[in-house]
Amino acid sequence: MTISIKPTTTTNADEDVELLIIYEASRLMTHNGTADEAINGILRLMSQMIGLNRGRVTLKDDDMDTLSIRYSYGLTPPERARGHYVIGEGVTGRVMQTRQVAVVQNIDDEPVYLTRAVERGTLPQETVAFLAVPILYNNTPLGVLGAHRLRGRKRPFSRDINLLQVLATLIAQILSLSRLIEEKTALLADENRALKQALDQKTEGTHGILGESPALRHALRQALHVSPTQATVLLTGESGTGKERFARLVHITSQLRDGPFMAINCAAIPEALLESELFGHEKGAFTGAVVKKQGIIELANNGTLFLDEIGDLALDLQSKLLHVLEKRAIKRVGGTQDIPVNVRIIAATHKNLQKAVNEGQFRIDLFYRLNVFPIHLPPLRERGGDVSHLARHFLQRANHEFDRNTVFGPGVLERLDGYNWPGNIRQLENIVKRAVLIAQNREITIDDVILILQHESHIGEHLEAGSTKSVAPIEPPSLPSKSHQPTQRGYGWVRADETQGLLDALRQTGGNKTRAAMTLGMTPRQFRYRLERLGLLAQ
Numbered sequence: 460m461t462i463s464i465k466p467t468t469t470t471n472a473d474e475d476v477e478l479l480i481i482y483e484a485s486r487l488m489t490h491n492g493t494a495d496e497a498i499n500g501i502l503r504l505m506s507q508m509i510g511l512n513r514g515r516v517t518l519k520d521d522d523m524d525t526l527s528i529r530y531s532y533g534l535t536p537p538e539r540a541r542g543h544y545v546i547g548e549g550v551t552g553r554v555m556q557t558r559q560v561a562v563v564q565n566i567d568d569e570p571v572y573l574t575r576a577v578e579r580g581t582l583p584q585e586t587v588a589f590l591a592v593p594i595l596y597n598n599t600p601l602g603v604l605g606a607h608r609l610r611g612r613k614r615p616f617s618r619d620i621n622l623l624q625v626l627a628t629l630i631a632q633i634l635s636l637s638r639l640i641e642e643k644t645a646l647l648a649d650e651n652r653a654l655k656q657a658l659d660q661k662t663e664g665t666h667g668i669l670g671e672s673p674a675l676r677h678a679l680r681q682a683l684h685v686s687p688t689q690a691t692v693l694l695t696g697e698s699g700t701g702k703e704r705f706a707r708l709v710h711i712t713s714q715l716r717d718g719p720f721m722a723i724n725c726a727a728i729p730e731a732l733l734e735s736e737l738f739g740h741e742k743g744a745f746t747g748a749v750v751k752k753q754g755i756i757e758l759a760n761n762g763t764l765f766l767d768e769i770g771d772l773a774l775d776l777q778s779k780l781l782h783v784l785e786k787r788a789i790k791r792v793g794g795t796q797d798i799p800v801n802v803r804i805i806a807a808t809h810k811n812l813q814k815a816v817n818e819g820q821f822r823i824d825l826f827y828r829l830n831v832f833p834i835h836l837p838p839l840r841e842r843g844g845d846v847s848h849l850a851r852h853f854l855q856r857a858n859h860e861f862d863r864n865t866v867f868g869p870g871v872l873e874r875l876d877g878y879n880w881p882g883n884i885r886q887l888e889n890i891v892k893r894a895v896l897i898a899q900n901r902e903i904t905i906d907d908v909i910l911i912l913q914h915e916s917h918i919g920e921h922l923e924a925g926s927t928k929s930v931a932p933i934e935p936p937s938l939p940s941k942s943h944q945p946t947q948r949g950y951g952w953v954r955a956d957e958t959q960g961l962l963d964a965l966r967q968t969g970g971n972k973t974r975a976a977m978t979l980g981m982t983p984r985q986f987r988y989r990l991e992r993l994g995l996l997a998q
């Protein structure tokens with residue numbers, strides 16, 4: 460086996476082809492494909508461009524003193540499968556052991572050459588040579604790059620060896636990079652798993668109720684404290700603070716969890732229907748009562764009944780509800796019989812019930828029956844830090860729902876944190892959903908959010924004013940979809956404080972109104988309209 464190589468004369472054609480191979484090999488390296496594709500590509504180039512045939516990359520097996528062929532070009536699967544060597548065994552094993560290159564001028568004359576992977580009969584009759592170089596990374600041998608060639612070819616061996624060494628260096632880089640990526644990916648997957656687990660554990664006791672603020676945590680502790688008892692719970696808090704969510708939490712953490720959870724909104728059902736909805740009716744009890752019907756209280760038997768907006772219950776129904784609480788029985792409309800029920804009551808209201816009692820609108824005895832264990836749910840503006848927490852959660856949910864992959868851009872969470880949230884969590888959830896939908900790219904920008912919040916404040920103003928005067932129609936911000944129909948906004952929508960936003964957008968787009976409109980999620984027409992209304996069209 461020859462180890463030393465004599466330098467030989469070169470031709471321009473040799474240099475050209477070598478450069479081309481190196482160029483193509485480095486392109487494969489930086490290509491998007493996998494390490495396998497890159498290494499197989501290099502072996503293909505060696506064979507097709509320079510006659511270094513049946514190239515193979517033999518790598519050290521993990522924790523063993525052996526090598527195996529891992530990549531090859533021109534070897535059949537059985538040939539490849541035979542390619543195992545103990546380090547030090549055969550030409551490949553020795554190159555690995557000594558880190559020296561090997562030139563076998565004639566495989567038929569070299570006793571060290573094993574003829575293990577490829578049988579001699581399948582090779583050309585002519586004299587066949589075998590060249591092998593170590594694959595070194597940071598001076599550590601990872602494996603061996605080897606190939607056959609016909610000895611009679613014009614190219615000097617020394618050039619082939621030089622080229623193989625360059626290619627072996629590239630292969631070492633590819634292998635170490637892919638190992639690094641594999642390790643990193645495994646690490647990230649582990650981290651992801653750990654985070655998910657931590658999140659599951661964190662929300663396990665709270666059943667998806669998110670928030671770290673002391674006010675929320677206090678309410679949560681109270682809910683979990685009372686849930687195992689059958690005590691009546693009164694949830695108070697503004698709309699959208701999570702009263703129904705808490706009611707469900709109390710139910711599923713109670714002993715009644717296997718029973719039904721029935722919810723009814725006392726403000727949403729016309730008074731005439733509410734009684735039969737609550738208590739049911741007998742057949743023929745009134746016109747239209749063609750069959751007997753169970754009411755929601757009866758349906759909640761052995762479970763939990765959630766009476767939302769209890770403050771809106773009419774006085775005569777308050778008396779009937781009191782009867783249920785005292786007697787633990789109901790009477791269907793048109794019925795005479797008391798039907799026993801075992802129901803845990805959770806009531807909720809956004810009203811001040813004490814005040815309603817003082818004003819004679821709510822029965823004091825019912826109030827005391829319901830107010831056994833009051834839990835106040837704080838509005839979002841009193842839950843310091845929870846907005847970002849919830850916003851991230853809703854972003855994840857909306858991305859999943861709309862099959863998008865958006866992220867919050869710089870300043871967005873701070874902007875959301877600073878908003879007053881009259882509609883609380885439900886409003887925050889809706890706004891995040893809208894932001895996900897209108898984001899033009901992957902990032903939800905501060906401009907997207909400003910636009911939506913401006914729109915929200917406008918709605919808020921009209922709701923607060925409770926105005927009966929006609930209000931110009933309000934439209935949600937435009938979506939970036941192709942199906943988007945340009946729409947005309949009402950005059951009332953244009954606000955003086957939009958000026959800066961419009962001017963900023965124009966500045967950023969070098970005065971291009973169409974692009975400025977896009978950055979604000981508007982149609983060009985809406986943008987021009989605003990400029991016009993604000994006297995900015997000349998800008």
Ligand SMILES: Nc1ncnc2c1ncn2[C@@H]1O[C@H](COP(=O)(O)OP(=O)(O)OP(=O)(O)O)[C@@H](O)[C@H]1O
Nearest residue numbers: 667668669670697698699700701702703704884885
């Ligand atoms: N702490 C929370 N973590 C996650 N989501 C929440 C939380 N609180 C409320 N939500 C979500 O906010 C929305 C509004 O909550 P919910 O319907 O329970 O409020 P509510 O106080 O009953 O409102 P209303 O009085 O208007 O009926 C729901 O989508 C709910 O899932």
